[in-house]
Amino acid sequence: MSGSNFIDYVKICSRSGHGGAGSAHLHRDKKNAKGGPDGGDGGRGGHIILRGNSQLWTLLHLQYQKHVIAGNGENGSASHSTGAQGKDIILEVPIGTIARDAESGEQMAEIIEDGQEIILTPGGRGGLGNAHFKSPTNQTPRYAQPGEPGIEEWVILELKLLADVGLVGFPNAGKSTLLSVVSAAKPKIANYPFTTLVPNLGVVAYRDYKSFVMADIPGIIEGASEGRGLGIRFLKHIERNSILLFMIAADSPDIAEEYRILLNELETFNPELLDKKRLLAVTKSDLIDEELEAEMRQTLPTDIPTVFISSLTQKNITQLKDMIWQALNG
Incomplete structure (x- = not known):
């Protein structure tokens, strides 16, 4: 689309x-x-x-x-x-x-x-x-x-889009790239603040011919719930998702703080969004080594299952799909 x-x-x-x-x-x-x-x-x-x-x-x-x-x-x-x-x-x-x-x-x-x-x-x-x-x-x-x-x-x-998994994250978090890697969707991908101007949907193939629908929701910026940026027009699509997959890039200055800001935006828009199951994917982890990854794990939020992934190298993509499937059927 x-x-x-x-x-x-x-x-x-x-x-x-x-x-x-x-x-x-x-x-x-x-x-x-x-x-x-x-x-x-x-x-x-x-x-x-x-x-x-x-x-x-x-x-x-x-x-x-x-x-x-x-x-x-x-x-x-x-x-x-x-x-x-x-x-x-x-x-x-x-x-x-x-x-x-x-x-x-x-x-x-x-x-x-x-x-x-x-x-x-x-x-x-x-x-x-x-x-x-x-x-x-x-x-x-x-x-x-x-x-x-x-x-x-x-x-x-x-x-309001119906999808099993909604991707939530700031622009440039790698949402469109992940969607293009795990599904047949062909979202526009570029490195500028509002990469995705429309929601993109993709059907993700899973084991034994199973599948689930993933929606890339346009990047949230702080203040989106008050109508800044692309605003609530796109936040409303998140209301229909069963699971929210938060995506934050490994080169973020403070992953825990970025996660807190995203949560706050969703809560301000609709507190019921916080009742949904949540997963956290730290993207672009090909940019860091194992030692730095181990250090970063110590600073991550403890209340959300987390996986370090790389759409570029396919690192932990299968593990991410497993986590999503378990959350959908748990």
Whole structure:
């Protein structure tokens, strides 16, 4: 995924169809000049429906579709004929898409499975035909119900990535490089403060044909939770990860302090993030020798399983995968 096509937020005007009116028809033919009511019901207005699609990673296809309009139901007619139903509009969205009311911010729907369908904006009900209103005291009702109007509302669709492991670290911690080494993902890699401008996902192959999904979340800088840098737009993707893999480069001046700052950013954004399982990978460990590594281990945080890795030399990459798999299934 490159920055140009990863869209995780769109605002659309969702308009469901009006229900068709019921018919007030009275039956007439050569044999029966005063037949009873035979007006059919109006058809239901079309729904706007969200459907989960595991092949989609972005809301890009909806970015320029500002108005989504379903079909109106047709009116009922004679001979108890029900009007045709309005055409439903199905919006395919990635797994992890949340729909919110644009005015209130209230959550309306959440898509968490492939193929899952949720009616976002229901169509208006069709009106009942006059046949429903016949009674012993009113043999020939000459009225029928109008159809219900459809609903028009502005809706925000927001994507939160679903991944097993979220990579958390400052820019240049080696997150994109690790992802490119352990999966088929091809993230853009460069040595500047905001390496990753969009989240990248990769499926990591594990032993015995098992796999897990790893997401490289854009680099956090101190103050991201207050909207500095790339801010909370990207921190929100971390909310969905089962495990947080903290990545800090071996040439960092103070690994323990860097870890504390990262933790603080996550806690400020959402304290529940600290309830997730955590692992620490000290990256770029090809830059240090065994003696220095042993010294550094004495200064590391004691409350988190730690491994020294190198994406360049593949050092301890298998061990890291083992740690992740154990944490996922522990």
